[in-house]
Amino acid sequence: MFGMLKPCSHGAEKYGIDPAQWRAHMCGLCLGLRDRQGQLARAATNTDAIVLSVLTEAQLAAPMRRTTAGPCALRGMQRAEVAAADSPGVLLASTASLLLGSAKIRDHVEDRDGSVLTRRPMARVSNRWANGARSQAARIGLDIEPLVAAISSQSELERNASTGSLDALTVPTQICAAEFFAHTAVLAGQRDNIEPMREAGKHFGRIAHLADAVEDFEDDLANGRFNPLAATGTDLPEAYDILRQSDSDLRRAVAAAELADIPTVRWILLDPLTALMRRLGTGVGAPIAHVCNTSHDHSAHSHHPGGPRRLPPRPRPGLAESIGLLVGGYCTGYACCADHRRPCSGEPKPAWWKGGCGNCCRDCCADCGCGKKRKKKKGSGNGGGPECGCDGCCDCCDCSC
Structure with a gap:
């Protein structure tokens, strides 16, 4: 499982939310992937895609239907009330998970990560998930082909990165996230929210792309991998300024859609973004924040007494690592305390x-x-x-x- 949004259980308590709501959406997504694409597809579960289900429900007049899921080892063999696998929000989240999971595996294949013997099976999985995303997108009226084309253009953009801009490299991610966010309003029947949600998604996509680039910067350089910051000559403070601007623009768009004060949206989207921004800020001398406490508004360029800190390297998981993380990782509930x-x-x-x-x-x-x-x-x-x-x-x- 992968993704950057990891809500904290203590934030749920602060907002008076049952923390099981996160699990309800996550398990609904996981089971929806299993039911339509098989057990292996559960490894595509993306914690960021869960926010699509949450945003869809937040714009509906009534909560999405819940069903009782059977015992699961990742829940301690307990039953649970989860979002119905055929609900619009879950279908949208599973479409995003399959599409992004397919792209991630294809990137590993093209980068020649892992054993030669695993590349062909990984390519088959990537194609199967991409076809599954198309099938599910058709069920909810989402035109996915422009998103597939945008993702396919990423390799060409990276090959020409030295002559382009950093923002151009993030365009495919922006397009995909923008359309997925906009479709939450379509599914909820909130036509006035389509453009604000598209704007929020655009900035969410930029944040996701640049956050990954910042976190992997030193590791990518050490291993000879492509990194958009290095390729465009963008330093970390400049990248962080862009992240801060996108974070601010995203919040304005969410407020324009009248979702900024909904507790579940604050808990699952806005607060984790605050924690992410401040954690990334430690690499450029900005303060770090605990995910439970997002009320303080320190300057992003204030310096920690110890000076800028180096972000710990984060390995890039392959297919096998993703499956292992699914079994032993976040499916137990929710991440906590600023990414542990x-x-x-x-x-x-x-x-x-x-x-x-x-x-x-x-x-x-x-x-x-x-x-x-x-x-x-x-x-x-x-x-x-x-x-x-x-x-x-x-x-x-x-x-x-």
Whole structure:
């Protein structure tokens, strides 16, 4: 499973939302892929595509139909109420997952990643998923051929990257995300929202493309892979400025569609984008934020006492890795605590999500270098740790768990 949106369970509590809503949409997408494309297609589950189901439901007059899913090992063999696999939002999300999954596998094949023996089977899977996306798009009235053509143009754009612009390289992603977002309004019967949602999708696509480029920058250079920033001579601070502008424009578009104040949209789309932006900002000297707390508005160019930090390298998963991640990863529920990283330093802390947010602020002030002592208050957070705060020295120290 892949994607950049990872909502936090503590944000759900803040908005008074049942965290199981995330699982309801995710499991509905996963089961919809299985029912129409087979078990292997579940590996195409894209956490970003889930937002399409959420946005569709947010614009409907009534919630989407739920069905009872049977026991699943990824839910601890528990049954669950999930979004119906044949509901419009889930069909749209599964179409996006199949199309993007197909493109991702084809990229690995063209880049000659993995063993020679795996390339032909991977190509067959890519073609099967692309055909599945066409079939499902037809069911919901989405013309997918312009999106397929846009994705196919990406290789040519990359070959001519040295003579083009960074924005031109992100156009295929922008086109795909824009049409998928716009179609949420079509499926919900909200004609006035089509253009605002198309604009929001355009900027979401740009953010997704550039965020991936920023995170993979050093790893791509070290391994001789294509990176749009290196190819166009764009430095990290400049890329981050573009990301900030797109994030701002996306929020204006969502507000124009009158969705910005809907709790599920804030929890599953807007807050994770805030956390993503601030986590990426650590690589160019901007502060990091905890996903639970997005109320602070620090300047994106304010500097951390320790100076700019290097983003940890993120490996690019192949087909087998994607399947393994599906089995052992996010399908257990939702990601938490800013992508399972220590809020101030970005250090991976895989076990923290098990304890909730009670320990998220531990040693925060020491990491921030503010010289203040962490205050302990009465009571405890979800994980049993003390509530904490250090007079606002850093965002992650006053998370409202």
